[in-house]
Amino acid sequence: MRYLTLSAGLLGAALAGPAQAENPVLTVYTYDSFISEWGPGPAVTEAFEAVCDCTLNMVATGDGAALLARLQLEGVRTEADIVLGLDTNLTARALETGLFAPHGIEAALDLPVTWDDPVFLPFDWGWFAFVHDRARTPAPPTSFRALIDSDLRVIIQDPRSSTPGLGLLMWVKAAYGDEAAAIWEGLAPRILTVTSGWSEAYGLFLDGEADMVLSYTTSPAYHIIAEEDDSKAAAPFDEGHYLQIEVAGMVADTDQPELARRFLAFMLTDEFQSVVATTNWMYPAVTPADGLPEGFEGLHQPETSLLFSADEAATLRDGALDEWRNALAR
Template sequence: MKKLLTFVAYYSLCLPVFAADLTIYTYDSFVSEWGPGPQLEKAFEAQCQCDLEYIAVEDGVSILNRLRIEKDRTKADVILGIDDALIEETRREGLVIPHQQPLNGLKQELQWQDTDFLPIDYGYFAFIYDSQKITTPATSLKQIIESDASIIYQDPRTSTPGQGLMLWVKSVYGEQADQAWQQLAPHTVTVTKGWWEAYSLFLKGDADYVLSYNTSPAYHVVAEGKDHYRAAQFKEGHVAQIEVAAITRTSTNPELARDFLAFLISTEAQTIIPTSNWMLPVIEGIELPEVFDQLIAPERIGFTPTEVAQQRRRWIKEWRSETAR
């Protein structure tokens, strides 16, 4: 018995010592082997002597849906991957606390003042196409909706890009949005739960266009050496997405969670994110591959988070009604 106890004590000393655990709810592509999650985890754990655990769902809207179900029973210390269009609905759940991070280091163009949600990256929703197949791409949202081009996009009930398209259609069509959904439905190949499923189908050649981001072509150039995937720029403008992180009210390690949020907007983390999550950094001074200079830079249109919170359920109901016909 004495030998066994000695062995256990020795073995315990050989194990890594973690000060605490931190559980982060995010989306599946974030934690994939090519996403930023693994690199960020390694870098932060080296600083904090803690153990990060990611729990991933299909997409950003699914994070909010899970929080609504779990409420005070949530395991999350941090939520990462909802966007600015969802912050008011998330705040209303009463499950986040102030991040206590300085905002003066963020890009001025973001005009970020929120004290509960911290931006981690941003981009613009865009339709991606293969320029080897489509030589004359659509130049407006109305043109693509009123065409017969095959489209894949994501469900606005579970996906932030899908929600982005809903806001985009509403911004351009207003009270005629129901007619736009009717026109889009016949040439919609499928509506997926999340971004990765939709983009994978597009890369297999299942559609002419897929809803993604203006930054998506950068991935193909940097990671694959392919420059034929392009983002169509629309004259009406594009809806922006700012992805955010927040600390849950029920976090058992709020100070460690704040340290993690501070890390997310550090130079080290912001250097990792653009070429792994393929979005734009939220702080100045991050050196990016040259292809980022060639991305479309759309005019920003859309709604405030408060406007989205007030109308989101009605707009989703409208989308469901018209696409189910």
């Protein structure tokens, strides 16, 4: 009987083998909020698996900036086929690792800037902003200097682990240049806490722990659409607002290059892009055929968009990080 059982097991494995071989796994490293139950991950997984004859394995790695750190640590041994959630403040450093390959995809994108990067492909974009509650903070500051002069408490994210945190460093540097260190010294007393990622920061703000939180001009759309609550707003800053363009890239040593390219191409279809606005709460990189959902039309549209090139951001990062760290250490 043991022989018969073993034979049946081997036969079952043999029969399962071809089916498994026909059902490859594509592993995507991304940030925590993307694959949360309320993020794009579940809907994206269902939609892609319906057309790819594959298994989409999305792996959370912390917040956005932690993606690159993990990939660098794993190197060529990484299990990732796609990395989704870097932004233009990180792409030059990511390219230097030699761990990414060109995607070879032609795309017509709806971005506020021209895009010609052959390695990284955008999937959404937005402007950073400080979000406040209209009832608790009816007259928010309209600049970094006004924030410094206020008695408000704000929550920000760590630029070493979070793309919004790094985006804030670039925002201050783009707006103030050589005066950035002085701005950080003024901001330090206003900062209640620094979290490792966006989700924790925004949750603390919603719990009433702070007056404002570093987020996006699109964040109020969530409350308008999902909660029918218009009490949250993004504070318009006179200096302008820094752009974030989120991207995905194909790992050079992937053993599923064709499937990886299929995913990147799928990322720009309506099936993916229509999910972005109301789950990631950002502007889609390609506007869906039905347009943006109601609730986006009244959001703040900055008159001035600030953005360093990927190379400029890489050059400025370490110095900006030192300015931030020195100010908060005092």
